[in-house]
Amino acid sequence: MSVPDYQNDPAWGYYVYGITTADHKPVPDLPGIEAVARPFLVAEGDLAALVSMVPLEHFAEEGLEERLSDLNWIEPRARAHQEILAATLGQRTVIPLRFGTIFRDETGIHTMLLSHGANFRRVLAHLHNRLEWGVRLYVDPAQLAAQVAANNPRVRTLAARCQGKSGGAAYLLGKKLNQLLSEESTRLAETYAHTAHQMLLNCAVDAHASSVEQAAMKQEPTLILNGAYLVEHAQTGSFNAILEQIGSKLIGCSFQLTGPWPPYHFASARDEDSPHA
Amino acid sequence: MHELSPAERELTLLDLLDRILDKGVIIIGDVTISVANVDLVYLGLKVLLTSVDNAEKLRGNREQGNREQGNREQL
Numbered sequence: 001m002s003v004p005d006y007q008n009d010p011a012w013g014y015y016v017y018g019i020t021t022a023d024h025k026p027v028p029d030l031p032g033i034e035a036v037a038r039p040f041l042v043a044e045g046d047l048a049a050l051v052s053m054v055p056l057e058h059f060a061e062e063g064l065e066e067r068l069s070d071l072n073w074i075e076p077r078a079r080a081h082q083e084i085l086a087a088t089l090g091q092r093t094v095i096p097l098r099f100g101t102i103f104r105d106e107t108g109i110h111t112m113l114l115s116h117g118a119n120f121r122r123v124l125a126h127l128h129n130r131l132e133w134g135v136r137l138y139v140d141p142a143q144l145a146a147q148v149a150a151n152n153p154r155v156r157t158l159a160a161r162c163q164g165k166s167g168g169a170a171y172l173l174g175k176k177l178n179q180l181l182s183e184e185s186t187r188l189a190e191t192y193a194h195t196a197h198q199m200l201l202n203c204a205v206d207a208h209a210s211s212v213e214q215a216a217m218k219q220e221p222t223l224i225l226n227g228a229y230l231v232e233h234a235q236t237g238s239f240n241a242i243l244e245q246i247g248s249k250l251i252g253c254s255f256q257l258t259g260p261w262p263p264y265h266f267a268s269a270r271d272e273d274s275p276h277a
Numbered sequence: 278m279h280e281l282s283p284a285e286r287e288l289t290l291l292d293l294l295d296r297i298l299d300k301g302v303i304i305i306g307d308v309t310i311s312v313a314n315v316d317l318v319y320l321g322l323k324v325l326l327t328s329v330d331n332a333e334k335l336r337g338n339r340e341q342g343n344r345e346q347g348n349r350e351q352l
Binding site: 267 | 293
């Protein structure tokens with residue numbers, strides 16, 4: 001089988017998916033960003049870049065913004081980037097690079113691996129045997145309000161005062177009750193988000209989570225937590241068990257789990273342990 | 278370990294773009310999509326991808342908001 005020699009074609013460059021350790025483990029035998037070119041490793045000492053060849057003109061500055069904004073152009077490439085990295089999960093540790101990092105020749109890759117070597121080694125050690133999971137937590141506002149109405153002492157006291165009132169007094173107390181119900185629902189949603197995050201942290205070694213501001217509870221399930229968790233391979237079962245617990249303990253909550261992902265959120269060394277190259 | 282359903286495992290394009298365009302290590306290559314470029318494109322795609330899904334919701338919320346506003350003014 002004769003394969004065109006893209007590596008010696010100056011019109012083609014090296015698209016880098018991620019950084020891994022140099023070894024003889026197989027790399028994914030999948031179509032690359034440019035489907036005709038399969039991924040391979042470019043090694044420098046103990047480190048290697050996972051790459052495949054791409055036509056440089058596809059990523060040329062001219063017209064790039066249009067191409068990037070075109071879903072038909074970016075979607076298959078984004079998926080290829082993801083699929084190549086995802087196919088390495090469980091076989092090797094990889095630091096995912098951001099989409100669109102290309103070198104004209106191998107020399108550039110060797111220089112990059114040498115100059116960032118210490119940092120890459122530290123991050124690879126942090127990511128070893130660990131997977132990224134995405135968790136989204138939602139609440140159903142109606143169920144949440146029902147919880148608050150049934151269990152919140154302030155809401156119950158006020159509700160009791162409304163009993164037997166009529167006319168203007170009932171109207172004013174009713175308004176106050178709705179206001180309190182809405183405030184306490186928001187507070188309960190925040191507690192849920194915090195509790196769920198703390199529970200997940202018991203099984204995660206690192207996390208990037210954002211709790212979502214609840215200006216107003218909408219009718220449909222409302223997103224209250226969006227997190228990425230770095231979890232030991234061996235803890236995957238426990239992590240799933242905690243999610244099930246969250247779903248059953250926090251009434252009105254539902255979750256969506258995605259992954260395992262290549263560790264995109266954990267690809268950079270944390271500031272505190274990065275001496276800055 | 279229990280198996281995730283196909284729906285749970287399905288990667289939405291937005292989830293994917295969130296990660297590959299907004300996360301991951303930035304290394305300066307010979308050809309690198311500049312951060313500014315990606316930020317703009319990423320925001321654009323986010324709007325594009327969420328617009329179809331959210332247009333209805335947003336319209337619904339705005340109408341509801343207007344109604345509430347109207348009620349308050351009447352009181």
